[in-house]
Amino acid sequence: xxxxxxxxxxxxxxxxxxxxxxxxxxxxxxxxxxxxxxxxxxxxxxxxxxxxxxxxxxxxxxxxxxxxxxxxxxxxxxxxxxxxxxxxxxxxxxxxxxxxxxxxxxxxxxxxxxxxxxxxxxxxxxxxxxxxxxxxxxxxxxxxxxxxxxxxxxxxxxxxxxxxxxxxxxxxxxxxxxxxxxxxxxxxxxxxxxxxxxxxxxxxxxxxxxxxxxxxxxxxxxxxxxxxxxxxxxxxxxxxxxxxxxxxxxxxxxxxxxxxxxxxxxxxxxxxxxxxxxxxxxxxxxxxxxxxxxxxxxxxxxxxxxxxxxxxxxxxxxxxxxxxxxxxxxxxxxxxxxxxxxxxxxxxxxxxxxxxxxxxxxxxxxxxxxxxxxxxxxxxxxxxxxxxxxxxxxxxxxxxxxxxxxxxxxxxxxxxxxxxxxxxxxxxxxxxxxxxxxxxxxxxxxxxxxxxxxxxxxxxxxxxxxxxxxxxxxxxxxxxxxxxxxxxxxxxxxxxxxxxxxxxxxxxxxxxxxxxxxxxxxxxxxxxxxxxxxxxxxxxxxxxxxxxxxxxxxxxxxxxxxxxxxxxxxxxxxxxxxxxxxxxxxxxxxxxxxxxxxxxxxxxxxxxxxxxxxxxxxxxxxxxxxxxxxxxxxxxxxxxxxxxxxxxxxxxxxxxxxxxxxxxxxxxxxxxxxxxxxxxxxxxxxxxxxxxxxxxxxxxxxxxxxxxxxxxxxxxxxxxxxxxxxxxxxxxxxxxxxxxxxxxxxxxxxxxxxxxxxxxxxxxxxxxxxxxxxxxxxxxxxxxxxxxxxxxxxx
Numbered sequence: 001x002x003x004x005x006x007x008x009x010x011x012x013x014x015x016x017x018x019x020x021x022x023x024x025x026x027x028x029x030x031x032x033x034x035x036x037x038x039x040x041x042x043x044x045x046x047x048x049x050x051x052x053x054x055x056x057x058x059x060x061x062x063x064x065x066x067x068x069x070x071x072x073x074x075x076x077x078x079x080x081x082x083x084x085x086x087x088x089x090x091x092x093x094x095x096x097x098x099x100x101x102x103x104x105x106x107x108x109x110x111x112x113x114x115x116x117x118x119x120x121x122x123x124x125x126x127x128x129x130x131x132x133x134x135x136x137x138x139x140x141x142x143x144x145x146x147x148x149x150x151x152x153x154x155x156x157x158x159x160x161x162x163x164x165x166x167x168x169x170x171x172x173x174x175x176x177x178x179x180x181x182x183x184x185x186x187x188x189x190x191x192x193x194x195x196x197x198x199x200x201x202x203x204x205x206x207x208x209x210x211x212x213x214x215x216x217x218x219x220x221x222x223x224x225x226x227x228x229x230x231x232x233x234x235x236x237x238x239x240x241x242x243x244x245x246x247x248x249x250x251x252x253x254x255x256x257x258x259x260x261x262x263x264x265x266x267x268x269x270x271x272x273x274x275x276x277x278x279x280x281x282x283x284x285x286x287x288x289x290x291x292x293x294x295x296x297x298x299x300x301x302x303x304x305x306x307x308x309x310x311x312x313x314x315x316x317x318x319x320x321x322x323x324x325x326x327x328x329x330x331x332x333x334x335x336x337x338x339x340x341x342x343x344x345x346x347x348x349x350x351x352x353x354x355x356x357x358x359x360x361x362x363x364x365x366x367x368x369x370x371x372x373x374x375x376x377x378x379x380x381x382x383x384x385x386x387x388x389x390x391x392x393x394x395x396x397x398x399x400x401x402x403x404x405x406x407x408x409x410x411x412x413x414x415x416x417x418x419x420x421x422x423x424x425x426x427x428x429x430x431x432x433x434x435x436x437x438x439x440x441x442x443x444x445x446x447x448x449x450x451x452x453x454x455x456x457x458x459x460x461x462x463x464x465x466x467x468x469x470x471x472x473x474x475x476x477x478x479x480x481x482x483x484x485x486x487x488x489x490x491x492x493x494x495x496x497x498x499x500x501x502x503x504x505x506x507x508x509x510x511x512x513x514x515x516x517x518x519x520x521x522x523x524x525x526x527x528x529x530x531x532x533x534x535x536x537x538x539x540x541x542x543x544x545x546x547x548x549x550x551x552x553x554x555x556x557x558x559x560x561x562x563x564x565x566x567x568x569x570x571x572x573x574x575x576x577x578x579x580x581x582x583x584x585x586x587x588x589x590x591x592x593x594x595x596x597x598x599x600x601x602x603x604x605x606x607x608x609x610x611x612x613x614x615x616x617x618x619x620x621x622x623x624x625x626x627x628x629x630x631x632x633x634x635x636x637x638x639x640x641x642x643x644x645x646x647x648x649x650x651x652x653x654x655x656x657x658x659x660x661x662x663x664x665x666x667x668x669x670x671x672x673x674x675x676x677x678x679x680x681x682x683x684x685x686x687x688x689x690x691x692x693x694x695x696x697x698x699x700x701x702x703x704x705x706x707x708x709x710x711x712x713x714x715x716x717x718x719x720x721x722x723x724x725x726x727x728x729x730x731x732x733x734x735x736x737x738x739x740x741x742x743x744x745x746x747x748x749x750x751x752x753x754x755x756x757x758x759x760x761x762x763x764x765x766x767x768x769x770x771x772x773x774x775x776x777x778x779x780x781x782x783x784x785x786x787x788x789x790x791x792x793x794x795x
Contacts, residue, residue: 037372080213080229100152110650137153140172173264176268177361226263238255327388462732484646515564534548543751548605554601555586557596732756
């Protein structure tokens with residue numbers, strides 16, 4: 001066995017540059033695979049540990065204030081045999097503007113304020129708030145990247161300004177992800193809470209009662225469906241509310257939010273899974289490229305060392321023993337590289353936990369998994385071992401006699417591509433074309449690598465192009481990117497419609513209804529949106545059928561239709577309290593909102609099941625050249641107490657996380673692509689210069705300058721790189737939409753919303769070609785050291 005290690009060590013010295021490239025690529029692959037797999041496998045544990053630590057609820061309801069309604073919801077929750085702990089928390093839900101005290105432009109978002117002076121036992125703050133007082137505020141940990149402890153955050157509600165000191169960060173398994181409730185939960189002192197309530201809640205519209213309930217151990221053991229438990233409670237509550245409102249027409253207490261924890265848990269994990277999945281896929285691509293590179297290297301080594309191979313075979317070494325030497329060589333390098341890569345990954349994973357903070361809103365709280373570290377390192381080595389046996393089969397393709405002749409035949413009988421006497425290209429380009437098409441099989445590996453790199457780079461840049469568009473992101477959630485949102489009645493809406501700066505508007509409302517069909521036995525609770533004019537929502541278009549226009553029609557999101565086992569033309573039954581109606585499914589749409597479990601109706605259809613809606617949220621679109629300040633200047637003169645929300649800015653708080661995350665992934669992949677291209681190109685050029693060293697010396701002796709030979713070397717494999725780039729563009733254009741559809745299949749997407757700007761194709765091509773040319777030029781400088789006179793005396 002020692003002789004195998006001895007020969008393998010000697011071969012490593014001969015292939016020093018190749019082994020360095022192989023080592024670095026395996027190291028990077030192992031590091032990225034370990035980090036991404038650690039995060040992917042640990043994300044469920046992150047959210048579950050926070051849920052356990054804060055005694056998070058499995059059942060969550062938010063109700064508009066109303067004593068009778070509160071009493072009824074409390075009765076239903078406590079009377080449920082599957083619930084054993086119920087807690088009610090007072091909160092204020094307000095649209096606020098916030099930022100640093102020095103910021104001229106504040107960001108608008110929806111905040112939910114809770115007093116940390118309350119005795120909270122269910123979904124309690126994750127940090128100790130006993131020592132906090134006065135102007136202290138506790139922010140969600142997702143804001144820790146922008147606001148440090150001790151800094152002042154300015155919160156503006158209407159004309160009231162509150163400067164509060166950041167005392168710490170809270171981790172919450174319910175509000176954590178921007179894809180969940182879209183609400184920023186903040187804890188403040190009781191005194192500040194009362195001030196905000198008194199100064200901004202004269203009509204009581206901001207008061208929200210949060211009902212939090214824990215399932216019994218038996219219900220958890222039996223793995224009962226939380227949605228089913230909540231559907232039963234919601235149905236009973238709405239039935240009671242319908243009856244109660246007959247005698248009390250002005251009664252409030254409607255359900256504002258009702259969501260099961262398992263749905264929130266799933267949606268919280270989607271965003272980080274998407275980003276990490278892309279990184280993991282690219283790491284695997286990098287590993288595949290590393291194997292292609294080493295196959296290229298080994299093949300060149302076999303060709304350039306044929307005489308030594310023949311001597312070894314003549315001395316008694318079998319082909320299997322030569323392959324065993326190769327296995328020892330490559331696996332030794334792979335083992336060390338993967339071990340170092342995993343170690344670096346383990347050291348970096350804590351700092352890279354910011355990815356989880358940004359995408360999921362929780363801190364990374366998991367220890368390094370030694371089992372996963374060992375599995376990644378050994379797994380890569382096993383794959384390298386298997387592939388090395390395939391690579392080593394090249395030894396069996398060469399006879400001893402052919403090897404003793406150095407692999408040289410009298411004539412290769414190949415076609416003379418691009419003969420000089422007929423070529424119209426410059427000499428350097430003609431030689432590069434001869435190199436590519438005359439030895440095409442040896443360039444297949446390079447073409448494949450560049451094709452894969454180009455396709456993955458275009459996919460990442462295309463993702464950045466798609467998700468950089470606010471309209472695209474809003475289309476995915478089914479909301480129009482309006483300028484302003486105003487909660488008002490129909491008379492006020494007519495006033496807004498007549499304003500000179502308003503281009504168009506429509507009203508909408510939402511509520512949870514129970515859906516069923518003849519094809520399923522159980523009812524499903526779907527959030528349903530009703531529109532005064534659904535045709536005005538330009539980001540909500542059906543992928544099948546049409547929009548619901550009449551009062552007996554509904555459009556379903558794809559996941560909702562899947563759960564009900566219905567399609568366009570089927571009939572569903574919709575229930576709200578004592579009222580039940582049948583609706584024709586006119587269309588299917590795809591949205592990320594509520595995990596694709598949504599229903600859409602005209603306002604008439606919505607009111608048919610819910611009763612008349614006095615107030616709607618009106619989405620207002622301004623004419624070009626007008627701003628929200630122009631709107632407020634006119635509107636607030638007549639309606640000073642009505643809140644006007646900058647919808648675009650509020651939406652940016654949620655979609656901004658997605659945009660920044662996708663851009664970061666695109667930059668990372670572009671950076672890694674540049675590294676891989678540089679390594680691959682350096683390996684190819686070094687091998688080519690070594691193989692052609694004497695020919696280069698002869699060319700220099702005949703009068704070629706170093707500059708001419710360097711240019712010729714730089715261009716030698718550019719046709720292969722260019723072919724790979726073109727094929728990569730074709731592959732990306734044909735598969736990118738399918739890849740994105742797979743990523744969004746969890747939301748029920750059937751068609752992807754994906755596009756690549758023409759500039760991204762140009763950027764990807766310039767990146768790969770530019771790095772390849774630059775690397776070839778830098779490596780080619782070695783030609784300057786070539787001295788033909790000395791070569792005459794070399795053996």
